[in-house]
Amino acid sequence: MKKLSERDQRxxxxxxxxxxxxxxxxxxxxxxGVFLHSEEGHSYIDAIASWYTCMYGHCNDFIIDRVQDQMRxxxxxVFSGFTHKPAIELAEALAKILPANQQKFFFxxxxxTAVEVAIKMAIQYHFNKGEKRNIMLALEEGFHGDTFGAMSxxxxxxxxxxxxxxxxxxxxxxxxTEDNIEELLHxxxxxxxxxxxxxxxxxxxxxxxxxxxxxxxxxLDPLLELMRNYGxxxxxxxxxxxFGKTGSNFASDQIKHHPDLMCLSKALTAGLLPxxxxxxxxxxxxxxxxxxxxxxxxxxxxxxxxPLACTAASAALELLLTDEIQTDICRINQMHADFDARMKxxxxxxxSRYTGVxxxxxxxxxxxxxxxxxxxxxxxxxxxxVFLRPLGNTIYILPPYIITDDQLSKVxxxxxxxxxxx
Amino acid sequence: MKKLSERDQRxxxxxxxxxxxxxxxxxxxxxxGVFLHSEEGHSYIDAIASWYTCMYGHCNDFIIDRVQDQMRxxxxxVFSGFTHKPAIELAEALAKILPANQQKFFFxxxxxTAVEVAIKMAIQYHFNKGEKRNIMLALEEGFHGDTFGAMSxxxxxxxxxxxxxxxxxxxxxxxxTEDNIEELLHxxxxxxxxxxxxxxxxxxxxxxxxxxxxxxxxxLDPLLELMRNYGxxxxxxxxxxxFGKTGSNFASDQIKHHPDLMCLSKALTAGLLPxxxxxxxxxxxxxxxxxxxxxxxxxxxxxxxxPLACTAASAALELLLTDEIQTDICRINQMHADFDARMKxxxxxxxSRYTGVxxxxxxxxxxxxxxxxxxxxxxxxxxxxVFLRPLGNTIYILPPYIITDDQLSKVxxxxxxxxxxx
Numbered sequence: 001m002k003k004l005s006e007r008d009q010r011x012x013x014x015x016x017x018x019x020x021x022x023x024x025x026x027x028x029x030x031x032x033g034v035f036l037h038s039e040e041g042h043s044y045i046d047a048i049a050s051w052y053t054c055m056y057g058h059c060n061d062f063i064i065d066r067v068q069d070q071m072r073x074x075x076x077x078v079f080s081g082f083t084h085k086p087a088i089e090l091a092e093a094l095a096k097i098l099p100a101n102q103q104k105f106f107f108x109x110x111x112x113t114a115v116e117v118a119i120k121m122a123i124q125y126h127f128n129k130g131e132k133r134n135i136m137l138a139l140e141e142g143f144h145g146d147t148f149g150a151m152s153x154x155x156x157x158x159x160x161x162x163x164x165x166x167x168x169x170x171x172x173x174x175x176x177t178e179d180n181i182e183e184l185l186h187x188x189x190x191x192x193x194x195x196x197x198x199x200x201x202x203x204x205x206x207x208x209x210x211x212x213x214x215x216x217x218x219x220l221d222p223l224l225e226l227m228r229n230y231g232x233x234x235x236x237x238x239x240x241x242x243f244g245k246t247g248s249n250f251a252s253d254q255i256k257h258h259p260d261l262m263c264l265s266k267a268l269t270a271g272l273l274p275x276x277x278x279x280x281x282x283x284x285x286x287x288x289x290x291x292x293x294x295x296x297x298x299x300x301x302x303x304x305x306x307p308l309a310c311t312a313a314s315a316a317l318e319l320l321l322t323d324e325i326q327t328d329i330c331r332i333n334q335m336h337a338d339f340d341a342r343m344k345x346x347x348x349x350x351x352s353r354y355t356g357v358x359x360x361x362x363x364x365x366x367x368x369x370x371x372x373x374x375x376x377x378x379x380x381x382x383x384x385x386v387f388l389r390p391l392g393n394t395i396y397i398l399p400p401y402i403i404t405d406d407q408l409s410k411v412x413x414x415x416x417x418x419x420x421x422x
Numbered sequence: 423m424k425k426l427s428e429r430d431q432r433x434x435x436x437x438x439x440x441x442x443x444x445x446x447x448x449x450x451x452x453x454x455g456v457f458l459h460s461e462e463g464h465s466y467i468d469a470i471a472s473w474y475t476c477m478y479g480h481c482n483d484f485i486i487d488r489v490q491d492q493m494r495x496x497x498x499x500v501f502s503g504f505t506h507k508p509a510i511e512l513a514e515a516l517a518k519i520l521p522a523n524q525q526k527f528f529f530x531x532x533x534x535t536a537v538e539v540a541i542k543m544a545i546q547y548h549f550n551k552g553e554k555r556n557i558m559l560a561l562e563e564g565f566h567g568d569t570f571g572a573m574s575x576x577x578x579x580x581x582x583x584x585x586x587x588x589x590x591x592x593x594x595x596x597x598x599t600e601d602n603i604e605e606l607l608h609x610x611x612x613x614x615x616x617x618x619x620x621x622x623x624x625x626x627x628x629x630x631x632x633x634x635x636x637x638x639x640x641x642l643d644p645l646l647e648l649m650r651n652y653g654x655x656x657x658x659x660x661x662x663x664x665f666g667k668t669g670s671n672f673a674s675d676q677i678k679h680h681p682d683l684m685c686l687s688k689a690l691t692a693g694l695l696p697x698x699x700x701x702x703x704x705x706x707x708x709x710x711x712x713x714x715x716x717x718x719x720x721x722x723x724x725x726x727x728x729p730l731a732c733t734a735a736s737a738a739l740e741l742l743l744t745d746e747i748q749t750d751i752c753r754i755n756q757m758h759a760d761f762d763a764r765m766k767x768x769x770x771x772x773x774s775r776y777t778g779v780x781x782x783x784x785x786x787x788x789x790x791x792x793x794x795x796x797x798x799x800x801x802x803x804x805x806x807x808v809f810l811r812p813l814g815n816t817i818y819i820l821p822p823y824i825i826t827d828d829q830l831s832k833v834x835x836x837x838x839x840x841x842x843x844x
Binding site for chain 1: 715
């Protein structure tokens with residue numbers, strides 16, 4: 001029998017991959033807790049929690065037991081005209097921890113569709129009120145997904161040359177910092193005066209795909225306040241930041257002005273199966289609530305509010321709120337602080353930063369996002385039994401909450417050794 | 423404890439729903455085989471297989487057992503750099519039954535994203551070859567999904583007024599028929615001469631959301647041949663038609679010219695959890711295979727090729743190919759034929775039609791797609807214990823393959839009684 005890595009090459013086209021320069025895919029046969037196990041017999045610490053999803057560990061028995069019960073009860077049903085307990089219970093549980101203004105929940109299947117839904121809601125909200133606002137505001141280097149709408153608002157278009165003609169109208173603002181905030185507010189106000197801006201989408205506190213770049217709450221707040229003054233709907237894309245990663249349940253909890261809409265996915269279902277969720281205020285919902293059928297929101301995916309995904313999400317939420325997991329988040333944050341104190345003195349490290357369980361450092365060299373040095377780093381980490389995916393010259397850690405002190409120390413050690421070796 | 427239907431109203435925003443005119447959602451507590459069971463204690467035959475997904479019945483033990491095993495083994499892993507057995511085995515099994523030119527498989531999370539991927543591949547294919555082709559061709563009344571790219575190519579935009587400014591460039595052709603095919607081919611050729619068409623997307627044999635409108639293979643064939651002659655990539659959206667519904671494994675099997683790309687979802691995972699799949703020819707893959715990283719396809723969703731979804735899909739495929747299910751498909755088709763002979767004589771029935779397990783009739787009255795008469799029909803069917811969702815004046819059946827003769831007869835009978843009662 002051929003190996004998985006060989007059989008893979010026959011039919012599979014992998015995401016975000018140039019197959020000619022990156023031909024080999026490693027066969028993963030099982031996963032448990034923080035570990036991925038390969039067909040070669042090696043084990044790897046999943047130090048980015050499989051793209052920030054499996055925060056309670058792979059194949060988590062508590063979550064799996066719940067989903068397996070649900071699977072025998074009600075697998076799937078059309079969510080137009082029907083409802084079910086898994087969706088209702090998830091909404092009730094989420095409402096307890098989301099910012100209090102988030103009152104209505106619309107399901108879809110991934111982060112990109114959660115963003116598409118939010119953009120469509122923002123545009124139709126104004127349309128339903130008789131205002132034609134057809135421009136979105138977004139941040140430079142923001143990333144919001146790969147479908148056409150989501151791509152349009154993503155400032156971080158690495159290799160989107162083929163599609164630029166097809167994007168919806170978006171104006172980009174620089175990431176707010178201490179240095180540019182006054183100028184940025186002025187620039188934004190000039191744009192807002194024209195009254196054509198429907199919504200503003202942003203990743204609160206951390207721009208993930210850009211390389212875990214931090215934004216301070218005190219710089220987002222005046223921007224959000226300005227948007228509110230001009231009736232622009234604010235959309236917090238918490239697909240990456242949601243569910244504890246920044247130290248609070250949501251990054252938006254640390255910002256005074258709460259968003260009008262929020263996009264959730266990834267850790268929502270704890271790395272078991274896909275789901276997206278767009279939440280919003282009652283005011284937005286009310287703008288669609290009408291005797292006129294056409295004012296409704298005619299968006300839908302077949303598996304909307306899939307009962308299995310809702311069940312996984314409710315179980316994950318229960319885990320998130322336990323003392324154990326909350327303690328883990330603080331513990332990881334403290335370990336990041338200690339590690340960062342060392343790395344700040346390292347001659348090969350430029351900027352370094354952390355918030356919650358997210359840690360990132362930039363090597364003091366420039367390199368291509370998908371270039372050769374980046375690949376070398378990747379391979380060196382894997383050789384040490386640690387799965388990390390550097391973004392260009394940024395090395396970041398976003399571990400499952402259940403990672404032990406020893407395991408996390410091993411991740412730190414591998415980073416120090418790899419940096420010293422290059 | 424409040425009922426589900428009451429609790430639902432607090433937080434949930436349902437898809438394709440004007441909540442003011444359609445306030446009540448029925449609480450579904452369980453499902454098994456062809457039946458949905460409500461909290462009111464009623465049972466309903468799921469005569470549209472929960473939007474054409476659970477073709478082997480709800481909570482199918484064969485499929486569930488497989489998925490439950492997978493869940494304890496490998497739940498999820500990043501599909502860039504890694505691969506796994508569930509994805510490989512699914513691809514190998516699908517390759518055996520897809521049109522032979524479909525050689526490369528790209529995963530995503532639902533039908534809309536499968537279409538977004540296909541559109542992006544078609545556009546970038548030409549871009550990578552140095553040709554700027556930036557227009558898509560599509561059929562009037564086609565439906566391909568609700569994300570911005572998928573919406574753009576959907577001719578059936580029921581309530582998309584708010585978004586029309588944001589669509590990508592699309593030219594629509596009428597549905598080919600005996601009467602218009604010559605004129606249509608001429609019109610298409612004039613468009614193709616300008617050399618700016620990247621791809622042509624169509625639902626083969628049946629336009630689903632349009633009201634199960636049939637297209638004959640002999641009218642699609644010359645159109646597809648013409649596209650090929652002009653280097654236009656053809657995209658068969660088989661999200662609805664795939665996996666046996668038209669009597670063959672894929673609708674494209676009945677058409678001489680095979681598509682360059684295919685979009686799959688819905689029954690792919692048998693109604694258990696969401697997944698999308700875009701398949702294509704090796705020629706398309708090769709246009710992305712290059713030393714230049716930027717020629718790769720930089721699209722990805724976090725849960726791409728989710729191992730649970732792949733496992734469900736492989737199990738479903740095994741069932742599809744059994745003699746039992748193939749016999750069921752023929753049996754249902756024959757029952758549709760007998761029913762149709764009766765309905766063709768019915769004074770209140772206009773056009774009626776069927777292919778494979780899909781049956782549709784139009785009432786000889788006009789009505790709004792989401793209007794009051796449509797709602798009356800819906801309620802009357804539910805009152806009779808049958809879940810059908812009329813599309814305007816079109817009543818259609820798309821039952822799970824495992825529906826018994828008696829159950830299907832009950833569906834027919836309910837349709838006859840409801841038509842007689844209006």
